[in-house]
Amino acid sequence: METLELKVGLEQDYRKEISGKLNFLLADFQIYYMNLRGLHWNVKGRRFFMLHEKFEELYNDTNEIVDEIAERILSLGEKPLHSFDDYLENKTIRITKNISDGDMAVRSILGNLNELLIQERDILEIASKNKDEGTGALMSDLISSQEKLIWMLTAYLS
Ligand SMILES: [Fe+2]
Secondary structure, three states: OOOOOOOOOOOOOHHHHHHHHHHHHHHHHHHHHHHHHHHHHOOOEEEEEEHHHHHHHHHHHHHHHHHHHHHHHHOOOOOOOOOOHOOOOOOOOOOOOOOOHHHHHHHHHHHHHHHHHHHHHHHHHHHHOOOOOOHHHHHHHHHHHHHHHHHHHHHOOO
């Protein structure tokens, strides 16, 4: 079967460049996902039921985001990373382990979100410069929902 070249009106060089950045972000979201599962499993204390459930909601949301980023990369004609070794090699986010204290867990999420926001803003800026509305819109959605989550988590700690 003939291989059709993907034509979405964006230059191939640009699509490769932005997909590379999206793959770094994908790797970090996979780490963030696993961090959240660890928090869901390890959290203890008086607020167990609330936090255990909240962390589940967050990792389920993150699972959806992972898929959206990967499918954006495919829409740009590139390949999303999909193995643990690739994720570990390309991640920049902090891996968290064995956190059982609720406040520490929430603080660790805030730390991860800040790391993710830096990359998302960087990708948004490059996408805007290159009139890549699809990638830009995805980043805008991630940024605004994470900013809202940061507000809520900060309110929880206050
Ligand atoms: Fe569970």
